[in-house]
Amino acid sequence: MEFFIQLVINGLMLGMVYALIAIGLSLIFGVLEIVNFAHGHFYMLGATVLAALVTSAGIGFFPSLVIATVAVGVVGYLVYVVLLRHFREGEFDRGIILTIGIGMVLQNGVAYLFGSSSRMVDTSLSFVSWDVAGFFVDAQRTVAVLVGAVAIAALYAVLTFTRIGKAMRAFAQNREAAFIVGIRPAVIAGIAVAIGIALAGLAGAALAPVFAVHPAMGAPILFKVFAIIIIGGLGSLPGALVASLLIGVTESVVGGYSSVALQDAVAFMLMIVVLLAFPAGLFGKGIRV
């Protein structure tokens, strides 16, 4: 039983990080109707920037986390302004090709600048763990989870209480109506893309000290997160959160009791089952908060 609870705790931690990535991807899809195939690569970029700041520049973990998140968000905003902004409605397939290309450029650009070997990042929290009621709690992972929870709560607050956040939800729910009330699409979409991509960067930065950092780390997580947002329902943010936690826990439990090979297939098996039973995902479409 204790082993099981330990696995669930680990799974919730993993799930929270999936949620950061999945919610950003879902937000961008909801507002722009573009599936960002480069999303995993922005996660990688966040990890890379953090690794560089901590290891090479000797900056502390928390300031580096903030800098990395903002930096990735800025890159995301520039990608919107320079490339994604020019899309017209219904150019879905062009969006796929273009974002795959952006991902490739990021991956190879990072490999060129930083080398393609795996790197470990040591911070003041590495190798620290706490014993909480008999359970082993890793400090670095705990910090990642707390950071994720705070970021998700902040996004919820922005979407619920601010004018710009409400405009994002409005835009995702009915574009024509959003034009009619005078919402400027480029402003809203640019902010949504910057926020969504910054969240992926934050996830990468928060997890950099936990996993090895390397240029190709983006693609595998991207496909897992695709499975997650399909399970949760495309465009649904609570759906993305719930599905992330579900997958995180299931993976952790499966990995604990059987094999690591099966662990990575779990998300996709669940996705197939959900698609058969609920074609629109568990939570349907529309940014709901």
Added chain:
Amino acid sequence: MPEKKVILELQDMCVGYSEPIVRNVSLKVEENTIWSLIGGNGAGKSTLLKSLFGLTRCFSGTLLLDGAPIQNLSPAERVRKGMGIVPQGRCNFPLMSVRENLEMGAYTLSHSEAKRAMERVLQMFPVLRQKLGESAGNLSGGEQQILETAMALETGPRVLLLDEPSLGLSPKMQQEVFENVESLRGEGLTVIMAEQNILGSLMISDRAFVLDLGTKLMEGAAREVLEDPKIKVAFLGADPEEAVE
């Protein structure tokens, strides 16, 4: 009667989607009038109304608001210049509450202006006040239509475009809609509405514009159009023999 100022002028406009649907339309809309836009199903009424708001593509021609060309402006800029539209089909935010929808309707206003605008439309449409916390998507069709009209009126538009405002309503509610439109004219608005209730709409209109297969069939005072034999036969169900006299 003194000459009224022309507020909206269409000059040889061709509008549509991937190709033009409505062609070579010219029109001078005077301030503080009601216009009926008439035509059979698929004549292009909705396309033309949307194009006035920048929601469809303008292939050629000029659209002047207060004498200044606006055909290249986005809908967001046209709202800020004093236009409003309630298109056919749902144009609210279904997962947001009625209150949030009204906040969005006042998106272009400052915080204090938005508050006043909301209060003003709630007084105009008291039924919305009891539903402020409900999701717009859960309202009845008629209530959603009222919400959408309220949203369009919040910015205090000078030109209001209405697409089939009485569609799907009971005769009594249709009458109410027409009375509301008349009172908007009383407040100085210019209204252009496409209507399937041609009789009801022509009765309150000053002018009418008849579209057929995307081109202008006729334009004139509402009363003249109402009396026109062709219109009587085509839209008002008159017997062709009698109508010609």
